[in-house]
Amino acid sequence: MFELAPILTYIAVVIGLFLIPGPAVLLVITRTLQGGRKAGIATGLGIATGDLIHTLCAALGLSAILMTSATAFNVIKTVGACYLIYLGVRAFLARPGATSQKHLPSVTSGQAFLQAVGAEVLNPKTALFFLAFLPQFVHPESGSSLTQFAVLGLIFSALSAVYTSLISIAIRPLSQCFASLSKLRRWEGKIIxxxxxxxxxxxAFQQR
Structure with a gap:
C-alpha cells in the first residue's frame, strides 16, 4: 500500500512537528506535575486517542464541515475552550493545604486520560490540521483511502504517545523538586x- 520512502518522509515530518512545543506538550507537563508520571503518560495516551478520532473524522470527511462552516468551527471551539477553562478554574480555586503534606488533589490516570481525550477532540484546530495534513500522504492509486488514513493516523498517534511518554518521564525529576518546595506548593493550584x-x-481566540 505504502512505499518505504513516503512513510519515512511522513515520520520525519511528524517528528519535526512534535519538536515544536504546543498545547499538547504543555498539557502533558502540567498533568505530570500535578498527578505524577502515570497521569502524564495517561494524558499523552488520551491525546493520542483524540488524534485517532480526528483521523477517523478526516477520513470520513466529517472534518470538512469545520473547513466550510464558520458556525460549526466556532461552536466546537467555544465548547473546547470552555472545557479547558473549567478545568483551570477548578484547579485555581482548589484550597491550598495548610502544611506541606497537603496539596492540590492529584488526578487519577483514568481522569487524566478522559480529560485529555476531551480536550484534544474539542480542539477544532487539530481537526483542521489532520484534514489538511494527512491527505498530502494519501494516494488513491495506492489502495483504499480510508485504510491509508487509518495507517497514517495510527503512526501519528503511536509516535505522539511515545513522545509524550518520554516527556512525562523526563519531567519527573522536576516534579519531585517542585513537590519538595512547600512555598511553591501553596501556589500549585494557581499555577496549574x-x-x-x-x-x-x-x-478561544484561534482563527480558522
Missing amino acids: GTLFMGLGLKI
Whole structure:
C-alpha cells in the first residue's frame, strides 16, 4: 500500500512537528506535575486517542464541515475552550493545604486520560490540521483511502504517545523538586489552573 520512502518522509515530518512545543506538550507537563508520571503518560495516551478520532473524522470527511462552516468551527471551539477553562478554574480555586503534606488533589490516570481525550477532540484546530495534513500522504492509486488514513493516523498517534511518554518521564525529576518546595506548593493550584485557562483562551481566540 505504502512505499518505504513516503512513510519515512511522513515520520520525519511528524517528528519535526512534535519538536515544536504546543498545547499538547504543555498539557502533558502540567498533568505530570500535578498527578505524577502515570497521569502524564495517561494524558499523552488520551491525546493520542483524540488524534485517532480526528483521523477517523478526516477520513470520513466529517472534518470538512469545520473547513466550510464558520458556525460549526466556532461552536466546537467555544465548547473546547470552555472545557479547558473549567478545568483551570477548578484547579485555581482548589484550597491550598495548610502544611506541606497537603496539596492540590492529584488526578487519577483514568481522569487524566478522559480529560485529555476531551480536550484534544474539542480542539477544532487539530481537526483542521489532520484534514489538511494527512491527505498530502494519501494516494488513491495506492489502495483504499480510508485504510491509508487509518495507517497514517495510527503512526501519528503511536509516535505522539511515545513522545509524550518520554516527556512525562523526563519531567519527573522536576516534579519531585517542585513537590519538595512547600512555598511553591501553596501556589500549585494557581499555577496549574492558570496553565489550563491559558490553553482554553488560546483555543478561544484561534482563527480558522
